Amino acid sequence: MSKLNLVLLWHMHQPDYRNYATQEFVLPWVYLHAIKDYTDMAYHLERHSKIRAIVNFVPVLLDQLEDYAEQFSTRQIRDPLLRLLATPDLDHLSMKDRLHVFNSCFLNDHHTMLQPYPAYKRLHNLYGILSKRGEGELTYFSGQYLADLLVWYHLAWTGESVRRNNEIVMRLMAKSERFSYADRIQLFDLIGDLLQGLIPRYRKLAESGQIELSTTPHYHPLAPLLIDFSSARDSMPNAVLPVSAVYPGGRNxxxxxxxxxxxxxxxxxxEKPTGIWPAEGAVSIPLLNIMAEQNCRWSASGEGVLINSLRQLYSDEAMPDRSDYLYRPYRISGEASEVTLFFRDDRLSDMIGFEYSKWHGRDAAENFIQSLEQIGHSASSGANPIVSIILDGENAWESYPYNGFYFLDDLYSLLDNHADIRTITYRDYIGSPECVKCIFTLPTLIAGSWVYGTFSTWIGEQDKNCAWDMLCAAKRSYELAMESDRLTANEKTEAGRQLASCESSDWFWWFGDYNPAYAVASFDQLFRHNLINLYQLLKLPIPATIFEPISQGGDLETSGTMRRSSLE
Incomplete structure (x- = not known):
């Protein structure tokens, strides 16, 4: 077989969960994924020093991690769930706080994060019995029940690497119940230590040369749509677009x-990042031009974008074999030609994201290696394919037993000494003669994302378009306020930060009836609160429509934080 280059790009992202008006964290997902997934992913890399990988941190996630680290340093906790974990007296909580505990502390994958723990399962069963009788019955839960529930929820969200190496976690899991205030404070302090040590761990991995750290536009905007809504019609010619013709000043x-x-x-x-993983792998020629202007050397997207672009060159009958077009670098004719572009192997990436969690860890790792070996065997003579595996570095592991510990450990072990597969980063690859020899120039690029090769997840549906129109109206108000003398320099800065959060792609991801109603309600409210805060910072009246929900969601549980790259 040909020698094969393997790029593992782990994308780490959470949207901004802070309410800028109160400075409170509305949802706890940043610190929960930090103590579970970001710690485990660093641990596996630290254990396997031969593995090379790219870790992509979205800046707004790092902003929030640093915010949490500061909270623990000052002991001024602005996350309600963390604050409750460290509250001395849980017997006299308000009903609001009690409901917050109950509504939060069963939110996980019950198959992998609740059912394996009898004491946690018992807490859930007790809640199920009383909650059916109405909210008033919840007053019968004691402070001890609430203490045990808060501890078990955080234990369930603790990374496997921490469980195996930290005496506090091992002791608490062995104790199982009747956790004291001292127990809760020990767990609380451990969470602070994990959060404060996280960015330095990844910095050390980068300084050693083992990983390349890449970035994403700061607040994770769906950049091609900000630049031009009509880019959605590259891959969806009949897409219905928002009433607003353009997003005002989108390119800037x-x-x-x-x-x-x-x-x-x-x-x-x-150090300056060499490459950019755009939010949702969403690319367009105007976006690549902006990247080129800022001296970005590589970017990446989904396989569907490449297929749509190649169809401008080939008929379906004349399309090359997948093995001949997918596993090579590309450039685009024109101003963006300085940016080397790579495309994700959707099938293998989705196997990690959605299928291997159902397998025995070793079997899944071996199947993945065999798939790579088959790609190497299918390569043209003299060609050394580069395979891009790109997916979330946090959301997949919740559905794996032991947070994916055995799969990742076995996978990295098999790759450590494989004779024909070399893990590499894009930064190292684009500097090699091998890259120059393999580059293919595309005359054009069809705009799209890693999901289906289109932008259908973020635009073209009534609720999503409504949200875009609301954001466009807010942006026009923002521009008028920036030109006036009503705001101080500091107030303009705060408004700019709030606008940036409103521009995140995450809000538009959740609108639509294919997402579960409880999740849609949370993100719908977050988006509208962000817009409300923006108008307040601009000292302008808040449009009445912002107080009405945008989307109701549906009954489906098959979507959520991750989505397959193909409809097949």
Missing amino acids: RVAFHLASAIRTHIQRFN
Whole structure:
């Protein structure tokens, strides 16, 4: 077989869960994924020093991790769930706080994160019995029940690497119940230590040369749509677009998000990022031009984008074999030609994201290696394919037993000494003669994302378009306020930060009836609260429509934080 280059790109992202008006964290997912997934992913890399990988941190996630680290340093906790974990007296909580505990502390994959623990399962069963009788019955739960529930929820969200190596976690899991206030404070302090040590761990891995750290435009905007809504019609010619013809000043906003990401990356890691994973792998030629202007050397997207672009060159009958077009670098004719573009192997990436969690860890790792070997055997003579595996570095592991510990450990072990598969980063690859020899120039690029090769997840449906129109109206108000003398320089800065959060792609991801109603309600409310805060910062009246929910969601449980790259 041909020698094969393997790029593992782990994308780490959570949207901004802070209410800028109160400075409170509305949802706890940043710190929960930090103590479970970001710690485990660092641990596996630290254990396997031969593995090379790319870790992509979205700056708004790093902003929030640093915010949590500061909260623990000052002991001024602005996350309600963390604050409750450290509350001395749980017997006299308000009904609001009690409901917050109950509504939060069973949110996980019950198959992998609740059912394996009899004491936690018992807490859930007790809640199920009383909650059916109405909210008033919840007053019968004692402070001890609430203490045990808070501890078990956080234990369930603790990374497997921590469970195996930290005496506090091992002791608490062995104790199982009747956790004291001292127990809760020990767990609380451990969470602080994990959060404060996280960014330095990844910085050390980068400084050793083992990983490449890449970035994403700062608040994770769907950049091609900010630049031009009509880019959605590249892959969806009949898409219904928002009433607003364009997002006002969209190109400048994308340039701002990118420049801010690069600047803060340098501040945190003492080096400029070589490449950019755009939010949702969403690319277009105008976006690549902005990247080229800021000297970005590589970017990546989904396989569907490449297929749509190649169809401009070939009929379906004349399309090359997948093995001949997918596993090579590309450039686009024109101004963006300085950016080397790579495309994700959707099938293998989705196997990790959705299928291997159902397998025995070793079997899954061996199947993955065999799939790579088959790609190597199918390569043209003299060609050394480069295979891009790109997916979330956090959301997949919740559905794996032991947070994917055995799969990742076995996978990295098999790759450590494989004779024909070399893990590599894009930064190292694009500097090699091998890359130059393999580059293919595309005359055009069909705009799209890693999901289906289109932008259908973020635009083209009534609720999503309504949200875009609301954001466009807010942006026009923002521009008028920036030109006036009503706001101080500091107030303009705060409004700019709030606008950037409103521009995140995450809000549009959740609108639609294919997402579960409880999740849609949370993100719908977050998006509208962000817009409300923006108008308040601009000292302008809040449009009445912002107080009405945008989307209801549906009954499906098959979507959520991750989505397959193909409809097949």
